[in-house]
Amino acid sequence: MSIQILNGQVYMMDEVEVVQEVVQPTR
Secondary structure: OOEEEEOOEEEEOOOHHHHHHHHHHHO
């Protein structure tokens, strides 16, 4: 499980699908 920092927020790469959904609207 990798941890990625986006916009100062920490997201766990354990669920990539969830991370992508959060990143798209942010960008």
